[in-house]
Amino acid sequence: MSNHTPSATGRKLTLVVLGLAALITAMLCAFALPSLHSGPHRVPIGVAGPEEATKTLRQSAEGDAWDIRIYPTTDALRDAVKDRGIAGGLTVTAHRVDVYTATAGGPSATGALTALGDRVAAQQTTRATVHDLVPFTADDPRGAGMTAALLPMIFGGIFPALILSSVFPGHRGLRTRIAGALLFSLVAGTAIAAVLQFATHSVDGNYWLTTLGLILGTAALSTTLLGLQALLGMAGFALGGALMMLLGNPLSGLATGPHWLPTGWAALGQLLPPGASGSLLRANAFFDGSGAGLPALTLAVWVGIGIALALLADRRGRRPATARSEAATA
Known part of the structure; x- marks a missing residue:
């Protein structure tokens, strides 16, 4: 004689179905929600240059995308990028904009930072020069x-x-x-x-x-x-x-x-x-x-x-x- 009555079997089946549905829902949330809201979120970047130029840059980067930190020299900014203290940075002068990136540390942030550098350069009617300090390897440039x-x-x-x-x-x-x-x-x-x-x-x-x-x-x-x-x-x-x-x-x-x-x-x-x-x-x-x-x-x-x-x-x-x-x- 079976130990499982129809009601017990039904309860067990219900629990299994609900558990699987919860698992699929959690899977959808885990994959979909972060993707829907992906983008730069408080990405730490450095800025070096004259006070007026860095002030203009900070105004251009207002919002929650960037966490801007001021560095006294370009060398200090470059060292911070190489040590993973920041994801990248910009040096701004009256005549040029230099963008320092670390693609191997985060290719998406690198792309967004490059776009920010181009926008700042356009405001100054000049061009941005990108320096990738920590790239992926030559044989696998996209990682x-x-x-x-x-x-x-x-x-x-x-x-x-x-x-x-x-x-x-x-x-x-x-x-x-x-x-x-x-x-x-x-x-x-x-x-x-x-x-x-x-x-x-x-x-x-x-x-x-x-x-x-x-x-x-x-x-x-x-x-x-x-x-x-x-x-x-x-x-x-x-x-x-x-x-x-x-x-x-x-x-x-x-x-x-x-x-x-x-x-x-x-x-x-x-x-x-x-x-x-x-x-x-x-x-x-x-x-x-x-x-x-x-x-x-x-x-x-x-x-x-x-x-x-x-x-x-x-x-x-x-x-x-x-x-x-x-x-x-x-």
């Missing part, structure tokens, strides 16, 4: 390879959790799964860095520094998913996968730079492993590690969360085993 690396990193977190749990199931295989995820992160991060640097030539920074960042990013994704799965079962795995793929991916800002998303969405994206992984990759690959501290710390926290969830599941799983052992002894 397509770096942008494409995000999905393999996300799947690099999903697949180990799924496959390792099938090969080493149950409580007894939990520690083996965690060790396997960390070992996989080591191998996968090294391989992804090698492809980006030596196959597609999409990055040209220090290979080992880039590799360490990619290992940390992959470990953050894989351990978090494994910990959720160990503690909550497949529901935890589904929750973690949806969080990383449906929310973390569109909010990562890897293709555009984080300043191109609305402020709240951008902050949330940088706190999730995909966004932090992208920021760490950008910092290590093009800026010699400048600005890598916060995303590295964020990823380390996620690794700690994943391992903590796994240890909690391990402790919970020991209790039934201990109880069965004591009962057998009695």
Whole structure:
């Protein structure tokens, strides 16, 4: 005789349908809303030049698009761009406008800043000269390879959790799964860095520094998913996968730079492993590690969360085993 009455089956079906509808709605919001409101949002840029000229520039850039900071010299402005203190900048004189950009730090912000420089130059009946201080590589001038690396990193977190749990199931295989995820992160991060640097030539920074960042990013994704799965079962795995793929991916800002998303969405994206992984990759690959501290710390926290969830599941799983052992002894 079936244990499921028609009413119980109906309730279960209703919950499944509502859950799937909520998931699709969340997916639509995560992809559509940031795109609808995308654009420059408080992008930090520097300005150098005579007071009258910089005053005119500030009036031209009024609004929420730019966060303008004054620098005493052009050299100080250039150094700030190279150190990721600002996304770019302009020097304005009576006869010329120079635009300093860092395309590798955010191509969309670079385009908007160039347009601002052209507008200011037109007001002074001159032309703007663009200097790209941190460009993408010559073999990949649009950064397509770096942008494409995000999905393999996300799947690099999903697949180990799924496959390792099938090969080493149950409580007894939990520690083996965690060790396997960390070992996989080591191998996968090294391989992804090698492809980006030596196959597609999409990055040209220090290979080992880039590799360490990619290992940390992959470990953050894989351990978090494994910990959720160990503690909550497949529901935890589904929750973690949806969080990383449906929310973390569109909010990562890897293709555009984080300043191109609305402020709240951008902050949330940088706190999730995909966004932090992208920021760490950008910092290590093009800026010699400048600005890598916060995303590295964020990823380390996620690794700690994943391992903590796994240890909690391990402790919970020991209790039934201990109880069965004591009962057998009695």
